[in-house]
Amino acid sequence: MAETTARRSPSGAERKRDAERTRERILDAALVEFGEHGFAGARVGAIARRAGVNQQLISYYFDGKEGLYRALTERWRALSAGVNQPDAALADVITAFADVSQAQRHWVRLLVWQALEGDQAEGEQQFRQAMVDDLRQRQAAGEIAPDLDPAFLMLLLFGATLAPTLLAHFAADFTGLAADSPEFRERYADQLRKVVARLS
Amino acid sequence: MAETTARRSPSGAERKRDAERTRERILDAALVEFGEHGFAGARVGAIARRAGVNQQLISYYFDGKEGLYRALTERWRALSAGVNQPDAALADVITAFADVSQAQRHWVRLLVWQALEGDQAEGEQQFRQAMVDDLRQRQAAGEIAPDLDPAFLMLLLFGATLAPTLLAHFAADFTGLAADSPEFRERYADQLRKVVARLS
Incomplete structure (x- = not known):
């Protein structure tokens, strides 16, 4: 009978899938809450309400x-590592980062909160230095001119990549387009490509 | 007698100078308070305490x-107009902006708060469009290649210019130097010059 089927206890695989879904829903809610209020201002109760789960489940x-x-940081690093493909052209990596940072606005807001509040997530330094090493390898392979310094260039490119999200009001005033509109994103990616092409 | 001199009532010029000094002291205190807490979070009472004046004086x-x-915005525009000299080379303007934004960290923090809170100061759009017009004139004069779009390039350069302040934790992790150290500032300015030189 249908009712018996509905009431049967879930298999181990189903339970695991449900747990994974709940975990992701909590992480999504946490990202929005942290992005809106920063780490200090975020409330676990608000995250639980947003995710529609009991607060004890978050604990x-x-x-x-x-x-x-920490879990959010790990998720971001995995996403970031997926974008930063050593075999892809630098222009592709940079424009992919610009896309990700526009799609993950809450994450960029969280980065700004970190800067405003002087917070530092664990292991970030190591992670960021590895990104500079990647750029150094691109320089060795001839993708970047020898007179440029990968560590400083990395910061310059990050500033440029995050600008549409960090400075959305500047973006709109300068261009007359909403920073999250498809036309803006396409035209900004085009400029990033042109500037990156000039770095070799 | 000395006491008589000390007690004489101040001349009109002295009173004006004192008033100007008090006004500036209040503005300095306001910039720090707005930079730390954003417009919504800033408290006039805290500004008065920081400036060492009676709150009524601010009113x-x-x-x-x-x-x-509004007064802070005007002061920033005057400062910004002083930096954005049409006769100076673009690389000089950009590095001067980077210097000003590092010296005026509270102002940059305030810009970030505006972005986070979705605020928009009055007249900003007009002011920012005028900056794009300046860049357009530089393009017409041959300082910027014709295939670059001044409106989008402006945003890219702003992101790069503000990065050491907006992303101070990135700056330190990438380079191993404090973003407000003289060595960092000098080397970052050097990279900005090299990138700007490639835009023509």
Whole structure:
């Protein structure tokens, strides 16, 4: 009977999938809350309400606010590593970062909060130095001119990549387009490509 | 007698100078308070305490929080117009902006708050469009290649210019130097010059 089927206890695989979905829903809610209020201002209760779960479940899955933050950082690093493909052309990597940062506005807001609040997530330095090493390898391979300094250039490119999100009001005033409109994104990517092409 | 001299009532010029000094002290305090807490979070009482003046004096000089904000915006525009000299080379203008934004960290923080809070100061759009027009004139004069779009390039350059302040934690991780150290500033200016030189 249908009712029996509906009431049967879920298989191990289903339980695992459900747990994974809940975990992701909590992380999505946490990203929005952290992005809106910063780490200090974020409330675990608000995250639970936004995710539609019991607050105790957040403690169970993530061991509270710090654990959530660490899990979000790990998720961002995985996303970022997926974008930063050593075999792709630098212009493709840079424009992909610009796209990701526009799609992940809450993450960029969180980065700004970190800068405003002087916070530093664990292991960030190591992660960021590895990105400079990647750029150094591109320089060795001839993608970047020898007179440019990868460490400083990296910062310059990050500033340029995050500008449409960090400075959305500047973007709109300069161009007359909303920074998150498809036309803006396409034209900005085009400019990034042209500038990157001039770095070799 | 010395005491008589000390007690004589101040001349009109002295009173004006004192008033000007007090006004500037209030503005300096307001910039720090707005930079730390954003417009919404800033408290006029805290600004008065920081400036060492009576809160009523702020109402008298500036007509409250909105008036303070407008006065700060005007002061920033005057500073910005001083940097954006049409006769200077673009590389000089860009590196001067980078210097000003590092010296005026509280102002840059305030810009970020505007972005986070979705605020927009009055007249900003017009002011920013005028900056794009300046860049367009530089393009017409041959300082910028014809295939670059001044409106989008302006945003890209702003992102690069503000990066050491907006992303101070990135700057330190990438380069191993504090973003406000003289060595960092000099080397970053050098990179900005090299990138700008490639835009023509």
